[in-house]
Amino acid sequence: NEVVTLWYRAPELLLGQSAYDASVDLWSFGCILAEVVTNRALFPANSEISCIFRIFKLLGTPCDETWPGVSQLPDFQAVFPRFASQPLASAVSERLDADAMHLLERTVEYVPDQRLTAAAALKCPYFDELRDAPQPPSLSHCSSGPLPRGGADAAVAADAAIADMAADEKLGAEAYGGAAASTSVVDGSNGKELFKRRSSSRAAAALKRSRQE
Numbered sequence: 001n002e003v004v005t006l007w008y009r010a011p012e013l014l015l016g017q018s019a020y021d022a023s024v025d026l027w028s029f030g031c032i033l034a035e036v037v038t039n040r041a042l043f044p045a046n047s048e049i050s051c052i053f054r055i056f057k058l059l060g061t062p063c064d065e066t067w068p069g070v071s072q073l074p075d076f077q078a079v080f081p082r083f084a085s086q087p088l089a090s091a092v093s094e095r096l097d098a099d100a101m102h103l104l105e106r107t108v109e110y111v112p113d114q115r116l117t118a119a120a121a122l123k124c125p126y127f128d129e130l131r132d133a134p135q136p137p138s139l140s141h142c143s144s145g146p147l148p149r150g151g152a153d154a155a156v157a158a159d160a161a162i163a164d165m166a167a168d169e170k171l172g173a174e175a176y177g178g179a180a181a182s183t184s185v186v187d188g189s190n191g192k193e194l195f196k197r198r199s200s201s202r203a204a205a206a207l208k209r210s211r212q213e
Contacts, residue, residue, distance in 0.1 A: 004028055005027030006051055007041045011062075012112055014052045016074030023112035026121065042108070044164075045136070054164065059110060060085030067110040099126040169197045 004013065010027035013020060039148040043058075045051035056062075061083045062070045068075055086146060088105055089096070101125045106116045116124070145189070 002152070006046075006048065007044055008032065009048075009051065010112070011052060011055050011110060013075065014048050014055075015070070017077050021112070022118065023115045024120065027109075028106045029121070030104050030109075033095075033100065033104055033107070034092050037100070038092050042091060048075075053083075056083045058086050058088070058091055059108070062110050070110075084160075099124065099128075100127070181200045 002009075002013075004010065005022070006030075008031045010020070010024040013024060031042045031142035043051055045054055060066070061080055064071050073076070088108065089101065092101075092104070103116075103121060103124050106124075107121065109115045121127075157193045
């Protein structure tokens with residue numbers, strides 16, 4: 001069930017489900033859509049328990065009423081903290097228009113069967129202006145050089161994300177009897193360096209792929 005990069009991994013995978021379909025990719029798409037708009041990851045985390053708690057904090061801790069069968073997933077715990085759901089718009093600073101918000105809400109959805117399929121997503125009004133647009137030019141001519149930094153705002157967001165990860169790790173350790181996540185809590189300069197190194201690696205890999213196209 002570790003088939004997707006952690007920050008974009010669907011909740012059913014994080015909770016131990018081993019059988020999955022293309023709906024996990026639509027979850028990942030929704031996470032990336034939000035990140036493109038806000039310039040920060042929707043669910044940044046350094047462990048599975050930290051990631052699932054960040055999802056819970058935004059969408060609310062699921063139960064069998066909101067997500068039928070969730071309590072039967074291998075890694076679901078009845079002692080998980082109970083978080084109330086928050087408006088998705090609060091996580092993207094209300095920067096998405098109505099069409100984009102509809103697409104996000106239909107992909108960042110707990111119940112896999114209720115997420116849009118890829119074919120249905122492409123028919124959403126959000127993509128109307130792009131259907132007949134010309135293909136972008138190749139990026140193979142781009143010169144190498146340092147990747148742009150996000151500036152002060154990105155640094156503040158990184159510090160906040162690191163603090164949230166540490167808090168979620170502590171909650172995870174408590175939920176699993178103290179043994180699950182205690183060795184991977186990030187704090188201080190080491191945590192910041194880990195966050196920056198991972199972000200730079202992801203950006204560099206994306207740039208390398210674009211140059212090969």
